[in-house]
Amino acid sequence: MVTRVRQDVNKLPQWDPTLLWYAKAVAEMQTRPFNDPTSWRYQAAIHGYQRDQDPFASDSDTLPSAADQRTFWSQCQHSSWFFLPWHRMYLMCFEAMVAATVVKLGGPAGWSLPYWNYSDTSNPGARRLPAAFFLPTLPDGSANALNVSARAPNDNGDIGMTPAEVDIRCLADALFTGIADGGHPGFGGPKTGFNHGNGPTGALEKTPHGDVHVAVGGDSGLMSAFETAALDPIFWLHHANIDRLWQVWLNRLSSHKNPADTTWLSASNAKFQFHDASGQVQTYTPAQMLDTTNTLLGYQYEDTSDPLATGAPVSIHAAVGGPMGAVVQQPAELAGGTSAAHALANAPTTAQVPLQAGAASVRGAALTSAPVARVYLNLENITGSGRPGGYGVYLNVADAANPPAQSDPGFAGTLPMFGVQAASGSDLLHQGSGLTYVLDVTHVVEHLKAAGTWDAHNLRVTFAPLRAGQKAPDLQVGRISLYYGD
Numbered sequence: 001m002v003t004r005v006r007q008d009v010n011k012l013p014q015w016d017p018t019l020l021w022y023a024k025a026v027a028e029m030q031t032r033p034f035n036d037p038t039s040w041r042y043q044a045a046i047h048g049y050q051r052d053q054d055p056f057a058s059d060s061d062t063l064p065s066a067a068d069q070r071t072f073w074s075q076c077q078h079s080s081w082f083f084l085p086w087h088r089m090y091l092m093c094f095e096a097m098v099a100a101t102v103v104k105l106g107g108p109a110g111w112s113l114p115y116w117n118y119s120d121t122s123n124p125g126a127r128r129l130p131a132a133f134f135l136p137t138l139p140d141g142s143a144n145a146l147n148v149s150a151r152a153p154n155d156n157g158d159i160g161m162t163p164a165e166v167d168i169r170c171l172a173d174a175l176f177t178g179i180a181d182g183g184h185p186g187f188g189g190p191k192t193g194f195n196h197g198n199g200p201t202g203a204l205e206k207t208p209h210g211d212v213h214v215a216v217g218g219d220s221g222l223m224s225a226f227e228t229a230a231l232d233p234i235f236w237l238h239h240a241n242i243d244r245l246w247q248v249w250l251n252r253l254s255s256h257k258n259p260a261d262t263t264w265l266s267a268s269n270a271k272f273q274f275h276d277a278s279g280q281v282q283t284y285t286p287a288q289m290l291d292t293t294n295t296l297l298g299y300q301y302e303d304t305s306d307p308l309a310t311g312a313p314v315s316i317h318a319a320v321g322g323p324m325g326a327v328v329q330q331p332a333e334l335a336g337g338t339s340a341a342h343a344l345a346n347a348p349t350t351a352q353v354p355l356q357a358g359a360a361s362v363r364g365a366a367l368t369s370a371p372v373a374r375v376y377l378n379l380e381n382i383t384g385s386g387r388p389g390g391y392g393v394y395l396n397v398a399d400a401a402n403p404p405a406q407s408d409p410g411f412a413g414t415l416p417m418f419g420v421q422a423a424s425g426s427d428l429l430h431q432g433s434g435l436t437y438v439l440d441v442t443h444v445v446e447h448l449k450a451a452g453t454w455d456a457h458n459l460r461v462t463f464a465p466l467r468a469g470q471k472a473p474d475l476q477v478g479r480i481s482l483y484y485g486d
């Protein structure tokens with residue numbers, strides 16, 4: 001039963017009651033003690049927590065018990081097929097807490113979380129922070145709790161986010177679940193158990209999700225790391241949009257389906273516990289998260305229409321039929337990879353990737369008669385510390401020291417470093433194999449072949465910082481490899 005509509009923040013007046021009440025509720029939640037599960041800081045700690053990164057840490061903090069922290073904190077699921085359902089659970093509980101707070105403060109019932117559609121190409125201001133998130137005061141002159149200073153430098157909300165960082169080509173991916181073998185990581189992420197952030201990342205989770213995080217947070221802000229992201233009130237509108245894009249993807253094509261695997265549906269290899277708005281502990285499963293209009297969730301989005309124009313790229317996966325007509329992926333074939341780590345810097349760097357001309361015979365050779373094969377660039381085991389922003393990736397550019405604009409056909413995509421520190425083992429909960437991103441570079445390789453700049457024995461991969469002043473003291477890509485796949 002739908003009781004709430006999550007609205008597009010860019011279509012709301014600057015101080016629409018939804019935003020005004022959000023600001024008041026955030027301020028109220030910020031006054032609650034840290035060990036209160038409905039407090040602002042506790043809610044953010046559910047996503048990630050590390051004491052030495054807590055900007056509000058104080059000697060007067062009363063922390064929850066160690067057992068409580070282990071059960072409820074640092075639970076966010078990343079680089080996993082649980083990314084979408086886990087964040088849906090998280091938003092559901094948070095939204096109910098804000099709604100209850102609004103009522104307590106004398107506001108209307110039924111408050112619902114708005115979403116930030118930064119990918120709306122019909123709105124030139126879509127990539128700017130909505131005004132309610134940077135104005136210093138509310139209309140009555142009191143402080144605005146939605147305005148936080150720990151963000152990337154911005155001019156009237158303009159954080160310099162580019163179209164490539166909010167690209168939604170992931171909506172053309174046919175499969176929810178990737179295989180994590182060097183081929184496509186899936187729209188929703190690869191099959192994992194409980195996973196806080198190692199390994200290949202699903203297409204939606206990389207872009208726009210990760211890019212928007214680091215574009216808003218910059219090189220020191222809250223949004224750029226798991227442990228602080230949810231302390232920024234814009235986090236929740238960003239994730240409402242990611243949650244909406246899940247529904248948009250499902251609506252696009254009848255062949256777009258959620259996993260039917262009971263391991264995913266019941267989270268039988270993981271356990272997701274939250275406090276509901278009344279403070280009761282609940283265990284939720286992805287199976288409960290499939291229909292936003294069910295009794296538990298009770299919401300729908302103002303707009304879930306298909307934003308990709310007619311004739312938009314349809315993934316090759318859609319054409320591959322498996323048993324019973326199911327869409328399947330064949331194992332990817334390695335075309336070549338580096339044998340040493342490549343260090344990233346605050347200036348462009350280039351890695352040489354040796355390719356074996358004879359490798360990947362069937363699909364590699366057939367590449368010229370596309371679309372029978374896809375080409376995937378894997379950036380594996382990216383490790384580092386801090387908040388190093390993001391990189392643009394280019395293949396075989398002419399002037400590697402001065403890479404061209406992101407509109408250049410040699411531009412392969414972005415590498416957001418959201419979560420790199422958590423994935424690198426700098427925090428006790430994780431093993432530390434780093435982030436792994438997979439870029440579908442089929443279109444770039446086709447362009448290079450047509451331009452005569454493709455070399456079957458050597459690939460040059462250039463990494464350029466997305467923003468000046470990014471710090472990357474110990475950031476490296478463990479291995480760079482190229483795969484042919486479906």
Ligand SMILES: [Cu+2]
Binds near residue numbers: 209213
């Ligand atoms: Cu996020």
